[in-house]
Amino acid sequence: MELNGVSAIVTGGASGLGGATAEALAAAGAKVAIWDMNEEKGAAHAEKIGGTFTLTNVTSEESVGTALKAAIAAHGLPRVLVNCAGVAIGEKTVGKNGPHALDNYKRVIDINLTGTFNCIRLVAAEMEKAEPLIDGERGVIVNTASVAAFDGQIGQAAYSASKGGVVGMTLPIARDLMSIGVRCNTIAPGIFWTPMMAGMDQKIQDALAAMVPFPKRLGSPNEYASLALEICRNGYLNGETIRLDGAIRMQPR
Secondary structure (H helix, E strand, C coil), X not given: CCCCCCXXXXXXXXXXXXXXXXXXXXXXXXXXXXXXXXXXXXHHHHHHHCCEEEEXXXXXXXXXXXXXXXXXXXXXXXXXXXXXXXXXXXXXXXXXXXXXXXXXXXXXXXXXXXXXXXHHHHHHHHHCCCCCCHHHCCEEEEEECCCHHHHCCCCCXXXXXXXXXXXXXXXXXXXXXXXXXXXXEEEEXXXXXXXXXHCCCHHHHHHHHHCCCCCCCCECHHHHHHHHHHHHHCCCCCCCEEEECCXXXXXXX
């Protein structure tokens, strides 16, 4: 897909992986709508890249519907959706304080998995209305999983389940949407430099970087963005989950 002039939506686009992707899409000529729960950062980033911002709760049908209408009004029918909105927690199935809090588990699943699917289903329904491009393509969806979907660590039951669900639904969604010309792929990042990581002690950052076989460093959000754009551009890439992790295989802790 040629990205110049297309309408693109990035959830979690205020910072981190989503922020870098929103910026890369804008640099490629796309008209970008940022959806995020951080109004201050989201609005500032949208202004920086010449896009739009809508305060959006991805778990809410009403909130996503409102944001989608705003994106269409500003930029036209969407051709690209990149799902980066998500949360992470660390909590053992049974820990010092007893069993894992069920509400915490449900919240992670609701945002990371159900929220991703909520955006996919609503945005894809609008993509279907667009005129077909080369090979009949109307749109492309890029989801964000994690290496935790495959080798989750201690305390990652909820997070791994949510990201494993994203991986698991990638192929069926690609098959569901083939009749309307919409591709669906997923990126499973390893350990990346994000605002959350920036708050950690330098020794912890160095230890995490040392776990990566090669290159021995944290991933850059720009590297995630680069792969997301390649997925958009490469029309034969569909139904696939791609690990982006420097060959890391996470240990139990």
